[in-house]
Amino acid sequence: MTNLIGIQTVWLKWALRIFSIGLLPTLTAYPAFGAERIKFNYGLLEESVPISSLETYAKTGKIDNELSGYSQYIDKKQLTQLRKVLLTPIPLNEVEVSQFLYTPIGERLLQRLGKVIQTESRLSGFYAIRAALILSAADQKDFTLLNVLRKFPASAISINLNQSLQIVNALQDLVNQTQSAVALINQQSQQKASNTSTLNTVTVLDLKKPGSFRFLKETIILNDISRLRKFPADIYLPVIQTPRPIIVISHGLGSDRTSFAYLAEHLASYGFVVAVPEHPGSDSKQLQALLAGTADRVTNPRELIDRPLDIKYLLDELTRLSKSNSTFQGRLNLDQVGVLGQSFGGYTALALAGAKINFKQLKADCPALSDTLNVSLLLQCLAINLPNTEYNLSDTRIKAAIAINPVDSSIFGQASLSQIKIPVMIISGSSDTVAPALLEQIQPFTWLTTPNKYLILINGGTHFSTIAESPNASIPVPTEAIGPSPALARRYVKDLSVPFFENYVAQQPSYLPYLSKDYVNKISQQPLPLSLIKSLTSEELQKAF
Known part of the structure; x- marks a missing residue:
């Protein structure tokens, strides 16, 4: 029972x-x-x-x-x-x-x-x-x-124990394999690098503290007539009259541009221009419309295309504003752009980084959708309803990407993720039940072939650990779904996004020591211990199982 x-x-x-x-x-x-x-x-x-x-x-x-x-x-x-x-x-x-x-x-x-x-x-x-x-x-x-x-x-509820046991056994297998993978990552993260870390030779900055730049926030309205798509974006502008690198943040399904405002402000304090668009059709307003009865779906399959195109259009608009608007003129460096996204936004970031929708993989995975324990496939398999064509979703202006709790296993698969050439950081929570860590982050990490890749594991982190509660939320996320110490999880995101973007977008190699096991072990705290690895093969993963 x-x-x-x-x-x-x-x-x-x-x-x-x-x-x-x-x-x-x-x-x-x-x-x-x-x-x-x-x-x-x-x-x-x-x-x-x-x-x-x-x-x-x-x-x-x-x-x-x-x-x-x-x-x-x-x-x-x-x-x-x-x-x-x-x-x-x-x-x-x-x-x-x-x-x-x-x-x-x-x-x-x-x-x-x-x-x-x-x-x-x-x-x-x-x-x-x-x-x-x-x-x-x-x-x-x-x-x-x-x-x-x-x-x-x-008069009675009949429980099919045979079906129940099949689900329980499948769930237990997934739990056991996830625990084995997590143990392997934690073990590798604790191992000392063969060469002496340069972290000990520099003055270690406290990257969770704000940087030295003051900044202003401007809200712009974008109107892409070709897609009948109108949406706002918050732009965080450092107070400095020289071109600054740009970071774009993409929110998750049912969220909005306030959910990562804490990170936008933090990055702006380090001198980045931060642009945070709101994706209509997969934001909090879409859920509100669903609750009000004016929408009939969680999201339209077209959102899988429109989200990356929103970012591309936003970068085009920033290019125009940098030439014509005095507020932005001379303050934007469109040659140095990074992107960060969470969940559906993680998918968005990886699409922009060069991963293409993999219709062959979707065709193989989605017929078995009724038997899956991976909730994120319900979102990924919406792509089956899209025309099977080549979509141009990547953007060469983007030099590095961070994907937090991304959904990517079937919509990209190994064939597409292996095509990403730019630096990538994947942040995963071991207790994520929406986009399970093993299926959606750990195994996909083994498929990446880019030489600069990082897997960050927040032990005990959930799908919602890094998201700040939005004042526009239709329904609050239950405390048990958020998990322990979300403030610590958000602090980790600050601690790691700054050196990643400083090194790979702003071209400041002095921050590279902060992308090391030594640094991660230094900032790791209970109740969410942190691990970092830079390589993992499918063979090592299978051996751990």
């Missing part, structure tokens, strides 16, 4: 908390009664437990006779977790939940859940699960997993 609750919780969090969106349906087709029992079946064998027993335990901590037979197989800690899972409120309403569950991504998740959680006649639970979630969400004072069980529109 712990496996059952765990599976339900994982998918519920993926569907409702990670994406945190939903679509208004009609509820009249569903009867307003709920399940009385949960039946566990494995072939011809079947056992059951009353939902009332779960409810009694959740609310009082008492285990009745019906539940006692199962409780002996669950340790005390797991039982405590079970109570918490059953009673933890879900901060969404029926509009937000249904909005998501009627999108293509939501329906994909329901299809997967429906194989495990079935009706009493052992048919797919697709429609029953959706009805239970929406009906439970309508009771805003009691939207919990326990209430979802109560609202299931059948």
Whole structure:
């Protein structure tokens, strides 16, 4: 039963908390009664437990006779977790939940859940699960997993243990392999370099502290008529009348240009011009439109093309402003440009760096989407709906790229990532459940062939660790999804982005010692220990498994 609750919780969090969106349906087709029992079946064998027993335990901590037979197989800690899972409120309403569950991504998740959680006649639970979630969400004072069980529109919920065990085993395999890969990276990061580090021969700067440049913030509105695309961008300008290198920051799905304002300000204090565009169609306004019922999808597949084109258009506009606008004239160096992005923005950064959409890889991976544990493929596989043609998304003006929690395994794959020629830094969180570290960052790192590549691993970091909460957020990210000490994770991003861009964009080689194991080990702190490696092969990774 712990496996059952765990599976339900994982998918519920993926569907409702990670994406945190939903679509208004009609509820009249569903009867307003709920399940009385949960039946566990494995072939011809079947056992059951009353939902009332779960409810009694959740609310009082008492285990009745019906539940006692199962409780002996669950340790005390797991039982405590079970109570918490059953009673933890879900901060969404029926509009937000249904909005998501009627999108293509939501329906994909329901299809997967429906194989495990079935009706009493052992048919797919697709429609029953959706009805239970929406009906439970309508009771805003009691939207919990326990209430979802109560609202299931059948007299019993049938759990297919064979399917459950397949998912659990696949998940355990992924966890085990990820732990092995993380251990390998941590071990290599602790090894001393064969040559003496130059870090000890220089005055070590505290790069998490602001630099010496004052700066101003200007907001410009860009209007790309050719794409009917109008969007704002914040420009952070150092107060100096000489051309300065430019860094562009691309936010993630459902976020906006404020989510990395802390980093934009930090880089500007070191003399970089920082440009932060907002991508319409995959920003916080898109999620707000979805919740309001004026949009019918998480994002349009076209966003996979438009996001890199937004950056290219922004650089074109900055080129024009540097010649015609007194505020920008003589202050922008368009020959020294770097890009940084997180999640969907990480994809954007790698596309601009030279990775092309890999339709062959997508065709191989996306048919098995209903069986994947990699949530990020739901976003990557949207590209299947794009015309299969050659898209010109790279930009030769960009000299280096940082990708934080990028999604790239299928939309680029080895064939495309190996084509990147510029320096790349990938930042990964070992506890990322949205873009899993092994599948989306560690293994893709082995595919990079550029001689200057860095893999930064934040042990215990999640998909949301480095993102500052936006004042425009539709729904706050739950604390448990953010993980421990996000301030430390953001400090790491400051500590490492400055020397990376100083060295590879601003051409200041004195910062190279800060891109070393010695420096990373020096700034590493609990509860998010930090590791850095500059090389890793597929063979080494397989050997670790």
